[in-house]
Amino acid sequence: QVQLQQSGAELAKPGSSVKISCKASGYTFTSYYISWIKQTTGQGLEYIGYINTGSGGTNYNEKFKGKATLTVDKSSSTAFMQLSSLTPDDSAVYYCARRWPYGSYRFDYWGQGVMVTVSS
């Protein structure tokens, strides 16, 4: 069965970086993109961007350019998101989701989410 397993919760200091992972299983990894979504109580759900797991090409929401960097390791079927120059506003739950590459860009499977807390 399709699964997206994300790494564990992170506690980080302002100004630092974190890198969270999303390991896929149960399907051909390079046949679907991986998207990342941020969820906070105040801002709700926000689309960060996606990575083409085959080519490594990326597309970002302008708001997250310079904040999020998406990468992929095809050999381990794992996608990564690095968040840099962290501020308290980056505290959120971050989800990875499998995205269809064509037609409806639906997110049909989601990871369990990673809580990132930025605090001194």
Add this chain to the structure above:
Amino acid sequence: DIQMTQSPPVLSASVGDRVTLSCKASQNINKNLDWYQQKHGEAPKLLIYYTNNLQTGIPSRFSGSGSGTDYTLTISSLQPEDVATYYCYQYNSGPYTFGAGTKLELK
């Protein structure tokens, strides 16, 4: 950016009720809209894609409709397990955006 406005923010209904949730886009999104259900403490779950297509495994009491700027998610007969927050999501043009959600409660 395309703004997605969901209404009502909170909806209380009884088991067996027909429930209608609304999502209005700030411009035409050409049916490029999905609906997601999020239960407390869980990740969102895809219910409906491209306005009216039921995701595999989702009960047939869920249905979607709409066009242009106005979209609707309907639950034909509310069940206790449907208590959740429902989000619409547009991918017609970037940045892709979610609505703020409708929280569905049991009366």
